[in-house]
Amino acid sequence: MSSDNRMNIVKTKNLTKQWGNIVAVDHVNFEIKEGEIFGFLGPNGAGKTTTIKMLCTLLNPTDGTATIAEEFDILQDPAEVRRCVGYVPQDITVDGRLTARENLEFQASLYGIPRGKEREEKIEQMLKLVELGQRADGLVEMFSGGMRRRLEIARGLLVEPILLLLDEPSVGLDPVSRKSIWGHVNKLKKKYRDKFAILMSTHYMEEADRLCDRIAIIDRGVIVALDTPKNLKRKIGGQVVEIDVEKGRRAAKRFEKEDKSFIINVKELSDQTVAIEVNDGESAAPKIFKIASENKIDIKSMRIREPSLEDVFIHYTGKTLRDEDTDLISFVRRQFSKRMRSL
Ligand SMILES: Nc1ncnc2c1ncn2[C@@H]1O[C@H](COP(=O)(O)OP(=O)(O)OP(=O)(O)O)[C@@H](O)[C@H]1O
Numbered sequence: 001m002s003s004d005n006r007m008n009i010v011k012t013k014n015l016t017k018q019w020g021n022i023v024a025v026d027h028v029n030f031e032i033k034e035g036e037i038f039g040f041l042g043p044n045g046a047g048k049t050t051t052i053k054m055l056c057t058l059l060n061p062t063d064g065t066a067t068i069a070e071e072f073d074i075l076q077d078p079a080e081v082r083r084c085v086g087y088v089p090q091d092i093t094v095d096g097r098l099t100a101r102e103n104l105e106f107q108a109s110l111y112g113i114p115r116g117k118e119r120e121e122k123i124e125q126m127l128k129l130v131e132l133g134q135r136a137d138g139l140v141e142m143f144s145g146g147m148r149r150r151l152e153i154a155r156g157l158l159v160e161p162i163l164l165l166l167d168e169p170s171v172g173l174d175p176v177s178r179k180s181i182w183g184h185v186n187k188l189k190k191k192y193r194d195k196f197a198i199l200m201s202t203h204y205m206e207e208a209d210r211l212c213d214r215i216a217i218i219d220r221g222v223i224v225a226l227d228t229p230k231n232l233k234r235k236i237g238g239q240v241v242e243i244d245v246e247k248g249r250r251a252a253k254r255f256e257k258e259d260k261s262f263i264i265n266v267k268e269l270s271d272q273t274v275a276i277e278v279n280d281g282e283s284a285a286p287k288i289f290k291i292a293s294e295n296k297i298d299i300k301s302m303r304i305r306e307p308s309l310e311d312v313f314i315h316y317t318g319k320t321l322r323d324e325d326t327d328l329i330s331f332v333r334r335q336f337s338k339r340m341r342s343l
């Protein structure tokens with residue numbers, strides 16, 4: 001099917017949300033086609049949750065709007081939008097004091113799905129889909145994080161949505177549970193091909209790369225790049241030379257001084273690792289060695305690799321997705337050493 005005649009499950013028009021002088025989402029325009037898993041990739045505070053909440057009418061935009069399934073406007077038809085959009089929030093909200101089945105029954109009554117055989121079958125089917133059939137009558141407070149997340153997804157699907165919004169579906173999960181959630185998201189895509197799309201937000205690169213058909217990289221409320229993972233990587237072109245050194249910061253500072261025609265971008269990935277974006281790794285490697293030795297930078301090892309989504313992110317935003325975590329860790333470290341000194 002050509003991409004042109006697929007339905008737009010989402011189409012935003014200058015979608016904006018402002019809180020005082022913070023512009024959380026800034027005149028954002030994008031489309032999600034039927035059959036797509038569309039990813040929002042961005043750091044903390046980028047505006048992912050705010051956009052998702054506007055699309056399911058939990059928040060009103062301060063400017064612009066969005067249309068769901070080429071039919072319902074989030075401002076004009078909020079009731080219709082709620083009926084066809086499933087929302088799985090970032091924070092787990094299933095009730096621990098109820099069983100899995102009771103949680104879904106509660107949701108069904110909230111959405112006015114009439115009691116009866118059909119509803120029971122629907123619930124059973126959803127529990128099976130997320131592999132919780134065996135635990136249907138178990139109390140949710142005994143469930144692991146991954147199981148709760150799966151139950152949330154089942155709950156989001158109960159209304160048979162056209163659009164499923166998954167806000168950070170695998171945050172806080174161990175790698176095994178994370179992979180299991182990925183499996184389920186993929187299963188959904190295969191099961192409901194037509195008139196269905198998933199929008200998921202994440203700050204896991206690997207997750208975005210593996211699952212999403214297209215990705216919008218969002219930073220400070222603005223979409224800075226939007227394409228398939230493959231094209232995003234291809235667009236930044238070139239290769240990445242990663243070097244392990246004694247002092248990452250010093251090395252990064254030195255390489256930043258080089259001409260942009262040779263070194264496109266430099267980023268300190270950790271205290272001892274620096275990523276250098278270049279046009280061609282093979283020809284850049286000896287030059288990098290030469291500069292290093294002239295500046296007494298001891299390169300312990302060097303790798304040349306193709307760009308990853310992390311590099312794409314660095315390319316467009318100048319920071320890594322982990323920068324904020326790193327800032328937090330160094331803040332805690334600084335506070336801790338201050339305390340130690342004052343004792
Ligand atoms: N209720 C609110 N009042 C004021 N500011 C808000 C409110 N909700 C969100 N914001 C601000 O809007 C911006 C975007 O927040 P949002 O929750 O959409 O980010 P996010 O991309 O989902 O981040 P995270 O990865 O941490 O979940 C942030 O600066 C945040 O502080």
Ligand SMILES: [Mg+2]
Nearest residue numbers: 048049050090
């Ligand atoms: Mg969020």
